[in-house]
Amino acid sequence: MTVLLAEDDAVSRRMVEGLLRRWGYEVISVSDGQQAWDVLQSEDAPRLAILDWMMPGLDGIEVVKRLRARDPLEYTYVLLLTARDQERDSIIGLEAGSDDYLSKPVSADGLRARLHVGSRVLRLHQQLLSAFQSCHFQATHDSLTGLENRSAISEALNQELARSSRTGRPMSIILADVDNFKRVNDDYGHAIGDAVLCEIAKRISKCMRAYDRVSRYGGEEFLIVVPETDALEAVEIAERARRLVMDSPVEQDLKISISISLGVATYEGAVDADKLIRDADQALYSAKRGGKNTVVLAQPSPELRTATATGASLQTSKPVQ
């Protein structure tokens, strides 16, 4: 474990540093509060800090206050060193956000015991954080495909709509549905059905850019949010996904080939997420009705169509074969 030691007095610093190294800690040693703050803001900053109260520039109390104003998920355990031994001072230190304090001159036993407490608290914090992250992942992802789930993509969609509204740039969504999926389940069983869904999820994801968001929206339905993308570009992306799913059997052993149908809707201002999804759903319905294995771009609203009647991107509202 790495420990940050901030102490302006060279003698005390040498002593604490020596003890820490003797006990197997890695030590980053600095002599003032500003340097300590710089280290604590760096990537992979130590999670355990020993700060002297009185230092030139930023003192230990100020460094602790700044630390505690940050994201609480990145917790740093702080042990405040002080020559002050009045109870009132230790209370000020604790109130400012330090976890513990140790009066100088430091004793090896006192320091070691406090480091053990700090390490224990940090271990517990790490376990709690891992559990939280795992719960968060489960709450936002589909357990079968590993894609984002409906609730996560809905949030992402709202964020992207807000961004488009702010920047005036287009954004699109693609709703994809596996054609005749029920037959896969009926003919080969649910385990094979699941494997087919996973493979389709993988292929759709492969067609997307790093900033596109792919989700499993329902049983065999996938919703993809494609930011900063107009209708024509979104149709091209959807078409790429359609072709890649069709390209080769999605289940190699049983040679199961399958297709998907896709509906595309583009945000051109003045629609909410529900309306955009309804538009994509209607386009998807048209794709199914038109024979499946097709990409269809949603018809723009009559008002928008009138307003942009000469716009090339909105003329491509027929199914793309």
Added chain:
Amino acid sequence: MHPNNTQASISQDSRAGKSSDLQREREAALSRVDGDLDLLRDIVATFERESVVMLDAMRSSIRQMNAKQLRNTAHSMKGAVGIFEAKSAYAAAGELEMVATVGDWSRAADVLQKLESELRLLDPFFTDIRQGKLL
């Protein structure tokens, strides 16, 4: 008992008491660094370098009546000598810190002199540490 014998006995007791105090202080200093004599030797070397700088800074602070610098340096000196369990030097450094805090410049030079005397008393201790004859 002859009166002189009583006196001699008290002196012997006093010497024995001082010696045992010294021994206790040395044991405490070693215990403070987890029994690591090399580390203690290293700390002494650092202290010998730093104390020269700190004393110069304190003299200069007194000349310039710079209370903040004097308080901070005396504070650092107090923390440093505390490592060696040097109670009298620790008290003198604390007194100088207080003198700076209240701005009692009439006493500052005397207290600094007292601190310097106390620091000189640490020399045999430091020599023993350097020679590995601590206990």
